[in-house]
Amino acid sequence: MASYIALGVTARRGPTTSYDLKRYVAESIGYFWQIPHAQLYAEPQRLEDLGLLRSRSEDGGRRRRFFEITDAGREALAAWLADPSTDAPELRDTGLLKLHFGALATPGDVRALGERQREVREERLQRFLEFEAEYDGRPGQEHQLVTLRLGQAYERMFAAFWQQVADSAEDLADGRVASIEMRFLTDGEDGG
Amino acid sequence: MASYIALGVTARRGPTTSYDLKRYVAESIGYFWQIPHAQLYAEPQRLEDLGLLRSRSEDGGRRRRFFEITDAGREALAAWLADPSTDAPELRDTGLLKLHFGALATPGDVRALGERQREVREERLQRFLEFEAEYDGRPGQEHQLVTLRLGQAYERMFAAFWQQVADSAEDLADGRVASIEMRFLTDGEDGG
DNA sequence: TCTGCACCGTACAAGTTGGACGGTTACCCC
DNA sequence: GGGGTAACCGTCCAACTTGTACGGTGCAGA
Incomplete structure (x- = not known):
């Protein structure tokens, strides 16, 4: 690649x-x-x-x-x-790994994890917003800009997710998963 | 790890x-x-x-x-x-790489890329929905479930994004980036 | 002049990767 | 019960990847 x-x-x-x-x-x-x-x-x-x-x-x-x-x-x-096929996209996110094992942690741990991860994501979002401000608008950069916009949406989504995790750490520990509203779910038409 | x-x-x-x-x-x-x-x-x-x-x-x-x-x-x-800090999360997405270089491709290429990537994401979403259906609800799995829900939102967002890319491939090639509404943007409170 | 930093490239030890291989058990069909 | 095949289970290792350390250049400011 x-x-x-x-x-x-x-x-x-x-x-x-x-x-x-x-x-x-x-x-x-x-x-x-x-x-x-x-x-x-x-x-x-x-x-x-x-x-x-x-x-x-x-x-x-x-x-x-x-x-x-x-x-x-x-x-x-x-x-x-010209070839639209690609290798499977990959993700590497230690935060999600820790969350996956959240049942082995204390609710306080999970809350702290959520808060820290939200910070990280918000810093990245901030950087991406600055990138867009620096964008010089020369023609031929439209595709980069669209990719950047995805990055912004991406970080926003993760930030909202982690905020939810922090807010519901206690509920999760008590088995109340339904209380997580998943407000961060995307806006589009529902269903696949 | x-x-x-x-x-x-x-x-x-x-x-x-x-x-x-x-x-x-x-x-x-x-x-x-x-x-x-x-x-x-x-x-x-x-x-x-x-x-x-x-x-x-x-x-x-x-x-x-x-x-x-x-x-x-x-x-x-x-x-x-108990340690909320993590290494920087990483992504590896060949589709985004191709999109980044979209100015070097034809609008038809970009449209095909968008359509194919949307399919891929929707297949993954489908799999994640099935995972949730198989979820047995035993206590102690709440954190896994939340992670899974994020995965669903994630795939939905990418699917919507790529659909937009496919729909606006021509516009992008003509320099009209504004016409992309970014409907896939998340729902949450705006601003960081 | 000197000092530090950004620029530019190479080398290589240590670690990672994935594919090939070899054996075991369960299952199915005859 | 015999034969075939697929899942189970682990090891090995050659080829590649990775990061870090190093060595040098040119520029700008003290």
Whole structure:
């Protein structure tokens, strides 16, 4: 997957170093697809060997190595984008893990967990709102913006969920699950 | 993290084999925390060395190895559950990655992506609704149920989001992002 | 001039992964 | 009761991934 990130970013930005990729990932893609930076040095090399990228290095100074996409690279990228199927989406959330085992914890633990997680989610939401404020509105960024909006809705939903958990920690411990109204449930048409 | 899963599951189920852990993870925890099965064989061993689990093996037949939690294990688990802080939650969603690069794709690609992803999310939602139907209502499972309800809301939100994406693929390509109403936004009090 | 920090890349030990394998028991159909 | 197959149970290990440590460059400010 790191390969398509390298292809996609070079396709949009032109000449790009691995370091650029690393920063780009850190402030955008990283929110829904993490990559260790070592991969962002190894992958472009591999892609160059496959003829999907080409590179040129600076002679002096920092000897930076810029990668550009080739026509073959554009084709590979387009083919990938044209395929709507994907690997199963994954989640890794230690908070949910702790909640899952909530019956082994005290209600106080669960309340504290809910409150802390709500804070975390609200901080993330705040960051995402700032990202939107920084959005420069240049054409061609609409898809990123939509993704960002999803992120905002996402964090809002989790924040509301965790608030509910904190509020109902005692009820849960007493077996009253029905009292959780699940206000955070989405707005859309009900049923699947 | 695999260690706390091993501790938590043995604490709740009593004697448990690694194979049991594997199945338990596959049908519940795995939805928000994946573990390769090899870890579920290696970790309990490590925990036994630390004195947090103890094991006994069958003499004959399948020579299954059952793990049980020790008092020290319970303490370690309780300490973990009492700590509301967690690592940053992570997401891995190839669909969002493709959407992020939507400007490099055709509107038709984006529409197909949206439709396919909506299907995927709706299948998952369906599965989660079935899980709830199978829920046996024994006391002590309230926290699992709440987690499951979050999962349902989660899938519903994504399904609605992807539907919107499919519906507005053309608009996005023409730079009209405002037309996306984001109906999927959550219901709660507005603002952070 | 010096100091610190952001920039840029590489190397590699340690850990993780998943797939292949090998055996056991239960069940079903003949 | 014989044969086949599928689920059960565990181990092994080669290939890959990961993070961290390191080493250097250029720029800006004290």
